[in-house]
Amino acid sequence: xxxxxxxxxxxxxxxxxxxxxxKKPGWEVVNLDLLTYAGNPRNLLDIESEHPDRYxxxxxxxxxxELLHNLFKTEKFEAVVHFAAESHVDRSxxxxxxxxxxxxxxxxxxxxxxxxxxxxxxERPNFKFLHVSTDEVYGSLGPEGYFxxxxxxxxxxxxxxxxxxxDHLAKAYYRTYGFPAVITNCSxxxxxxxxxxxxxxxxxxxxxxxxxLPVYGDGKNVRDWLFVRDHCxxxxxxxxxxxxxxxxNIGGGEEMRNIDxxxxxxxLLDAKLGRQGETSSSRLIHFVKDRPGHDRRYAIDSTKIRSxxxxxxxxxxxxxxxxxxxxxxxxxxxxxxxxxxxxxKWIDQNYDERA
Ligand code: NAD
Ligand code: DAU
Numbered sequence: 001x002x003x004x005x006x007x008x009x010x011x012x013x014x015x016x017x018x019x020x021x022x023k024k025p026g027w028e029v030v031n032l033d034l035l036t037y038a039g040n041p042r043n044l045l046d047i048e049s050e051h052p053d054r055y056x057x058x059x060x061x062x063x064x065x066e067l068l069h070n071l072f073k074t075e076k077f078e079a080v081v082h083f084a085a086e087s088h089v090d091r092s093x094x095x096x097x098x099x100x101x102x103x104x105x106x107x108x109x110x111x112x113x114x115x116x117x118x119x120x121x122x123e124r125p126n127f128k129f130l131h132v133s134t135d136e137v138y139g140s141l142g143p144e145g146y147f148x149x150x151x152x153x154x155x156x157x158x159x160x161x162x163x164x165x166x167d168h169l170a171k172a173y174y175r176t177y178g179f180p181a182v183i184t185n186c187s188x189x190x191x192x193x194x195x196x197x198x199x200x201x202x203x204x205x206x207x208x209x210x211x212x213l214p215v216y217g218d219g220k221n222v223r224d225w226l227f228v229r230d231h232c233x234x235x236x237x238x239x240x241x242x243x244x245x246x247x248x249n250i251g252g253g254e255e256m257r258n259i260d261x262x263x264x265x266x267x268l269l270d271a272k273l274g275r276q277g278e279t280s281s282s283r284l285i286h287f288v289k290d291r292p293g294h295d296r297r298y299a300i301d302s303t304k305i306r307s308x309x310x311x312x313x314x315x316x317x318x319x320x321x322x323x324x325x326x327x328x329x330x331x332x333x334x335x336x337x338x339x340x341x342x343x344x345k346w347i348d349q350n351y352d353e354r355a
Contacts, residue, residue: 226252
């Protein structure tokens with residue numbers, strides 16, 4: 001199997017490529033990534049040096065039609081796993097333009113290049129385009145119910161609206177051209193290599209440095225957490241077993257309120273740092289201005305992928321969260337390498353205005 005992975009230098013893409021190299025001997029990967037602030041070229045240096053015959057990195061933009069057409073022509077991919085995106089809701093509120101460009105226009109250019117290759121290729125029967133998307137396209141749940149594959153789209157942020165647009169394009173290419181696209185909509189991931197603008201790594205780093213822990217609104221928004229390697233296993237399953245034109249919801253079934261996640265992180269880190277009582281990290285919690293359009297609750301019904309494709313998550317939240325905390329402790333070099341000027345600018349902009 002020869003794969004094109006887009007956005008493979010980001011959080012989930014990195015973990016996915018590592019999963020492929022752990023579980024699929026013989027598979028080849030070309031990783032196309034623009035290396036925006038969220039892409040870290042160091043993430044896969046070991047794979048690059050250990051498997052020069054099976055792994056290649058290409059720095060490039062999914063909006064670059066010529067680059068894409070040439071890549072398909074020369075590499076003759078058998079499948080595409082499309083992660084590349086602008087992925088942070090708060091950034092989409094400050095600047096929606098990049099989200100429209102990358103997530104909608106970029107996905108369109110990628111679909112066009114893949115379709116053109118697929119239409120002219122003798123590999124046609126085996127080709128597959130896996131579009132990796134989010135549960136945020138379904139909008140917000142009340143206290144009851146779950147997102148099913150049939151739940152109507154109702155996105156709240158420019159990020160989720162742009163992902164919804166890209167999902168619709170992938171589905172339209174299947175219906176119109178018979179193009180072999182399959183879509184996954186997954187809940188919140190956590191684990192190694194996540195950029196510390198997202199809740200869990202941001203809190204881990206702030207607790208370590210005794211900085212304020214900014215909890216939006218009342219802290220009672222609920223997310224359904226899934227360890228990233230479980231998501232990657234689900235994606236491999238959909239890639240090999242999923243039906244073209246279908247959507248598969250992926251979730252951990254581990255619903256938590258944000259404030260409970262933050263308190264759990266405080267206690268995990270207190271145990272490591274020897275803090276207790278008055279020095280306990282929970283003293284750093286600050287309730288700050290809420291995110292506009294903040295979805296109240298996400299919860300996935302993953303019956304379809306479990307019953308039709310036999311996938312189940314292998315990690316529970318508390319154990320894998322502790323493993324994640326350990327990873328950030330053990331990889332301080334990685335943390336320092338992404339503390340760029342751009343990162344610090346974002347932290348200043350977002351959190352000064354919320355305080
Ligand atoms: P990320 O922000 O960590 O990584 C995105 C990657 O895409 C980066 O390496 C970046 O350099 C690259 N990229 C951005 N624009 C590009 C462009 N124009 N051309 C090529 N590469 C580009 O994101 P993530 O959290 O790893 O998410 C990956 C995908 O999974 C996204 O599509 C996201 O919507 C989806 N998703 C994420 C989650 C989650 O919890 N993080 C959950 C469900 C779905
Ligand atoms: O559900 C899948 C989605 O999960 C993905 O599509 C997105 O790419 C990913 O970023 C994530 O979106 P969220 O908005 O849910 O994740 P985030 O980590 O930004 O926030 C999680 C919750 O924590 C959310 O309710 C907002 C809150 N939050 C976040 C930050 C960064 C805080 O209270 N304080 C913070 O500083």
